[in-house]
Amino acid sequence: MDPLKYIFQKPMSTGRLAKWQILLTEFDIIYVTRIAMKAQALADHLAENPVDSDYEPLDTYFPDEEINSIEEVGSNGNQAWQLYFYGATNTKGTGIGAILISPTGQHYPATAQLRFFCTNNTTEYEACIMGLNMAIDLGVQELIVLGDSDLLIRQAQGEWKTRDLKLLPYRQCVEDLSKRFMYIEFRYIPRFHNDLDDALATLASMLPYPENTYITPLEIQVRDQHGYCNTVEEEPDGEPW
Known part of the structure; x- marks a missing residue:
């Protein structure tokens, strides 16, 4: 007081x-x-630093102030594929998601449900390994791996050492798979840039799969009209849905 x-x-x-x-x-x-x-x-x-003749006003003009962030793309950026991965854990279960994007913009999504105990870090490694295997199966030679797991990205870049015994085999597996590419680069991205993978991993963790189930890839449509405008009459063929 x-x-x-x-x-x-x-x-x-x-x-x-x-x-x-x-x-x-x-x-x-x-x-x-x-x-x-x-x-x-x-x-x-202001009292201790009075204005004198050498005073210059502050220039508040900042060039390119409308730019929020800048991402550097190397010489292989135009030919390289992009891999986004994410792992999700909730009360329903654990799921992983990965998306491969070709240089022409084609998306190849994949998701899986994990039925064994995983920590957050091992879940991220599972998602990354699934994406790397997808790229190898498609014959990708140049790959940029993007994820929001700072631990995984820095360990893959060699900046951080892997001290956790549970992560040692995962780290070795990622290193072995990386050698099968002519060019590979790991980059960290914020989580809000990884929304689609987050949705895939969450979907896999919550859906009840009895066994291995194949679901046709989701088709996302953009509609500019109400649902009743697109209603068409179909003739019944006698086959049950």
């Missing part, structure tokens, strides 16, 4: 506080509580 506030606002002062209060009544003191220190710090700075 502020001492001056305590002295002036105490209804019945006794002893030494009463003596101080009587002595302070000699002065015209008005107590005001300081709410914020930022304005006072700015005022003190």
Whole structure:
């Protein structure tokens, strides 16, 4: 508590506080509580640093200020495929998702449900390994791997050592698979850039699969009209759905 506030606002002062209060009544003191220190710090700075003839105003113009981020793409960026991976764990189960994107923009999604215990890091490794195997099966030679797992990406880049015994075989598997590409690069991306893989992994973790089940890849349509405008009449063929 502020001492001056305590002295002036105490209804019945006794002893030494009463003596101080009587002595302070000699002065015209008005107590005001300081709410914020930022304005006072700015005022003190301006008082201690007066403006002189060498003062130059701050230039608030920043070129290219509308650009939020810049991603560097190497010489192989135009020919390389892109691999996005993600692992999801919830109360329903654990799922992984991976998407391969060709240089022409074709998407090849894959998802799987894990029926064994996995930590968050091992789930990310499972998703990455599934995506690498997909790229090898398609004969991809140049690949850029993008994921939001900072641990996996830095370990794959060789910046961080793998100390967890559970991750050692995963790290070795990723290293062996990486040798089968002519060019491979691991890059970290924020999670909000990995939404589609997140949706695939979450879908795999929540759907109840009895056994190995093949589901035709999802087709995402963009519709500009209401559903009743697209209704067409189909003739029954006698076959049950």
